[in-house]
Amino acid sequence: MVRFIALLVGVAFAGVLLLALGNTVYGVVTDPPAATAEHEFHLHPKELKLASDGAFGKYDNRQLQRGLQVYKEVCSACHSLRLVSFRDLEGIGYNEAQVKNFAASIDTIPSINPDTGEASTRKGIPSDRFPSPFANDVAARAANNNAIPPDLSLMTKARHDGSAYVYSLLTGFQNQPAKLLKEFPDSKTPPGLHYNPYFANLNLAMAPPLTSEGQVAYLDGTRPTVDQMAKDVSAFLTWTAEPKLQARRQTGFAVIGFLLVFCVLAWGAYQNVWRNVKH
Structure with missing residues (x-):
């Protein structure tokens, strides 16, 4: 009796689920959701090929250094790299002296005046991280139309097609298409955006x-076209998100090699142990 009741309950539950699914499908077919400007005009990121792409890809240090230059002279006015230290730049081809000089060129590192105890700034040292361009979120909002510029340290890992997304975004600014305004009159870009x-x-x-x-x-x-600068800073942000990419791949290949050798040895041992056993 208990099994019969449990079976009825299960059948009823499955029936309710099938009914709900059927109603959902029927509603989508008979009354499809209205098209939106975002759905119709949002574009997939452009194709971007970097030296680090693929299983055997390696970072191009010259491109990464150009990307750092773009970040420092353009992007750092609004965006931070709070997870990147100056000493990490040795990973893109700079030596210790160059890293010290680069760090010292940044004189906005938050500090405390030892004589007065008041907040002040100082020159950077290699162990410091890239400073934020704003003192706090309130200052960031005030300077950017009430929007806080995101930190770029992991941006290419936080977005689908991250490197290509950054490159496309930087080169994708344009006037609104007339077709969009014709089909969606209420989608005019608001002032300040x-x-x-x-x-x-x-x-x-x-x-x-x-x-x-x-x-x-x-x-x-290198000729600094807009396209080239966008590619270079995208490559640099790919590195900030995955600075150990090459080492990780090398470790992966070593592990695969070990497993292949182990499989061969295991197969040989199996054959040796069971060589006198008749099947």
């Missing part, structure tokens, strides 16, 4: 950061 089809809701508070060729004068002589 900027249209970008690679952003989720098409409008963001960040103004185009890379606006013209030569905005950054590359030290290695």
